[in-house]
Amino acid sequence: MESMLGKQQAVINEEVLERQQMIDCRPAMVLEGRVIICQRCGTRHVKTDVRLPSGHYYCPSCSRYGRITSEHQLCWQSSQVQPIDHQVVFPGVLTTFQKAISDRLVRNYQEGRSTLVWSVTGSGKTEMMFETIAAARQKGARVAIVSPRIDVCRELHPRIQQAFPNEACLLLYGDSEEPYRYTHLLVATTHQLLHFYRSFPLIIVDEVDAFPYEGDEQLRYGLQQALTENGALIYLSATPSDRLLKEISGTFQIEKMPLRFHQRPLIVPQLYWLEKWRRLDQRKSWRRSFVKELQRLAEKNFVLVFCPSIPYMERVAAVIAKELPDYSISSVSSKDVQRSEKVTEARQRAFQILFTTMILERGVTFERVSVIVLGANHSIYTKSALVQIAGRVDRKGAFNHGEVLFCYNQMTPAIRKAIAEIKAMNQLAQRWLADDL
Template sequence: MIEVGRLTRCEQSEIPSEGFNCVAVEKRTDWLLCHRCGSKSLATSHFLPASGKYYCPACIHYGRLTTTDYLVWQEETIAPRNITYRWEGQLTVGQKKIAEKLITVYQDKRDSLVWAVTGSGKTEMIFPIINHVLSSGGRVAVCSPRIDVCRELFPRIAAVFPDENVLLLHGNSEESYRFSNLTVCTMHQLLHFYHAFDLLVVDEADAFPYEGDEMLHYARKTALKKTGRNLFLTATPSRFLSQSLAADTEILKLPRRYHGRPLPLPQLIWQNHWENCQNYFFKKQLIQLLERLIVDSFVLIFCPSIAYMRQLYQELLKVYGESELIAVHSEDPDRKLKVANARKRAYQIVLTTTILERGVTFERVSVIVIGANHRIYTKSCLVQIAGRVDRKGEHQNGELVFMYNRKSGAIKEALAEIKLMNQLAREGEEGGM
C-alpha cells in the first residue's frame, strides 16, 4: 500500500504511474548507495547469497532495503485555506519581532536560526510562521533529536492548531503513519519522507544524536521540498551547527527569558569524592544539600551515566523512601510515565541522565549536577541544564549546583555563556528590547 506523503518501499511491479520513484539501494561498481539514508557501504560485505541481492546495513532497523526494492512517494496537493489558530498567550516585544521576522525570511526563501536562551519561549515564537505556511497550503514538520522534546511539543502545538489532526511520530509512537499537514517527529522519522515539507522546524538543533550525524542531516535535506525552508531553534549553537548553515541564513537572537529573570549561575561545590557513590563525605554533603533544597523545591539530580545513577539511587534509598525518590533514564521502559508523574510533583527527588537536559519543564525545581566536570557534560549540556531552573511560574528560589573535582573547560565555557546571555538580556531591557 502506497502511503501518501512519505516514502514507501515496494516491488517494481507495484510502482504507481504517478509520483516519484527510484531504486532503493543502488550498486555502483563495488559499493552501494542507499537512497533512503544516504549511506555508502561496501557491496561485498552486504550481499544476500540466497536471493542475489545487496542491502543497506545503515538503516536496516527501519526495514531492510535491497537492490531490487523501490522507494515511492506520492504528494497530495494542498490549496491555500483558512486555519483554526487558537493561542491566547501574548508575545513579548522581543518574541514578536522574531516571530514577524521569521515570516519575512521565509517569504524571502531563506533559512533562519533562532538563538534564544532557555526559557525564552521559542515554541510560542514559531506558532505564527506555522500558521502562515499552513494557510498558504504548505506542509510543516516540527522535529527534534529527542523523543521527550517531541512529546512535550506535541500537545502544545496540537492545542494551537486543533483542526490539523497533528501527527506525532517517533520510535515508540502509539499510532501509525497517516497523512497530516502538521507533523511533530524525531529527526530519525525524516528518513521516511522525500520532498514532503515546505517548512522544517528543527528544535534543539545542537542536540545529540543530530549533531554531527551525517544520516540525520541527509534525512533533513531530503525531507524538505526544493522550495522549502529550514528553521533551526537552539539555546546553545555549536560550532558544527554554525558552520553547517547556508551563507544567507538569518540569525535571530533573544537573550531574555520570557519572565524576564536571568539564567541562574551555578554554585560550584568542590567534591573530590563524587566518583564514589558510597563515599561517606560525598554522601553526607549531598544529603545535607538535598535536605535544604527539598524544603522549597522539587530536585533534579543529573548523573554522568546510567550505571552511576543506579548506584546513587540505591545509596539514597537508605535515606529516602521509594515514594520520595525516583530514577529515570533513556533505557527505562517506564520513562514516559515517570516524567509525567515528576511534572505532577509525585516525588521530591528525581535522579536522571542527560535525557532531561532539555525540552522538559518542571515548576519549583532545583538542580544538582553530579560530576559536572565529566566528559559527558559539554558546554551546551551544562547551559541547557541551567535552563531547567526557574523556567516557569513565579518561583525564583530554585538553585543550580555543580559538584566537581576539576574545573573543566566545559564548566568555564558554560559560566561564560550564561553571564554573556544575562548581560545581553540586561542591555536589551535597558534599551527597550
C-alpha cells in the same frame, strides 16, 4: 496506497509496475562504480561488502527502518496543495521581543530563507514558531516539527494541537501508538524523516544540537531529503555547536533571543567542590555535605539530580533513599519502562528528589525546581549539556529561589564555557531590556 500519501515506502520492482500511474518512484540504490549508494539514508557501501546471494545489494545502515535492497524502488504519492486560512490560538500573549523575532521568522520564510533561532532555554521559542507555521499553512504547505529527542516531541505535540485546533497533527516516533496517516502538521523524531521525500516546504528542527542528530550524517541526509526543493528550515537551539554555526554561515539568518518569557535572568550555576563524588555510595562521610545540600534545596523546591551514567545513578539514588527515608525519592533513565509516567508524576510533585541521567537534559519543564549536577567535570557533560541542564531552573511561574549546583572535583573547559555563556546571555538580555529593542 493510502500509506504512501506524503510518505515514501520501499516497494519491490514488480509491484511498482502494477501501479506506476498512481505514484512517483526512484531507485532505492544507485550504483556508482565499485560503490552503491542507498537513496533512503545516503550511506555509501563498497558493493562487494553488501552483495546478497541473489545478486542484489542491501543497505545495512538503515535496516532498522525496514530492509531495503537494489530490488526495491522508493515510492510515494504526492498530495494536493490546499491553501487554508488558519488562525493561531495563542495560549498567552507574545512579548515585544518574541513578536519581533516571530515577525522576522515569517518574513524569512516568505522570502525562502532558512533561520537559526539561538534562543535561551525558557524563552518560549515554540510559541515564536506559530505565526510561521500559520503562514506556511495559509499557502497550503505541509509542515514538520521535529526533534532528535522523543521527550521533546511528546512535549511539542499537545502545544501544536492547542495552537492549531482545526488541524490534524500526527505524533510519530519509533514506538508511537498511532500509525502513520497523512496530516498537514507532523511532529516527529528526526529519524522519521528518512521515510519522507520532498514532502515538507517547511521543517522546524527543535534542539538541533542534541544527540543523536548532532554529527549524524544519516539524519542530516534524511532532513535534506524530506525538504522540498526551495523549502526552508528553521533550527532552534539554546546551545548551537561551533560545527553548526560554521555549517550555516552565510546561508542562514541568525536570530538571537537572550530573554526568557518572564524576562528574569538565567540562573548562574554555583560551583560546589565534592572531592569524592565518584564514590558517594561507598562512605557516609564522603556524602555528608552533599546530603545536607540536597536537604536544603528540597526544603524549598523539587530537586533534579543529574548523574553521568545509569549504574552510578542507581547506586547513589539507592543509598540516598535509605539515608533520607522521610523524603520521596525516585530515579529515571532511558532504560526505565516507566519513564514517561515518572516524568508526569514529577510534574505533579509526586517526588521531592528525582535522580536522572541526560534524558531530562532538555525539552522538559518543571515548576519550582532546583538542579544538581553530580560530577559536572565528567566528560559526558559538554558545554551545551551543562547550559541545557542549568536551563531547567526558573523556566516557568513565579521565581521560587531555584538554584543550580555543579558538583565537581576538577575544573574543565566545559564548566567554564557553560558559566561564561550563561553570563553573556544575561548581559545581552540586560542590554535588550535597557534599549527596549
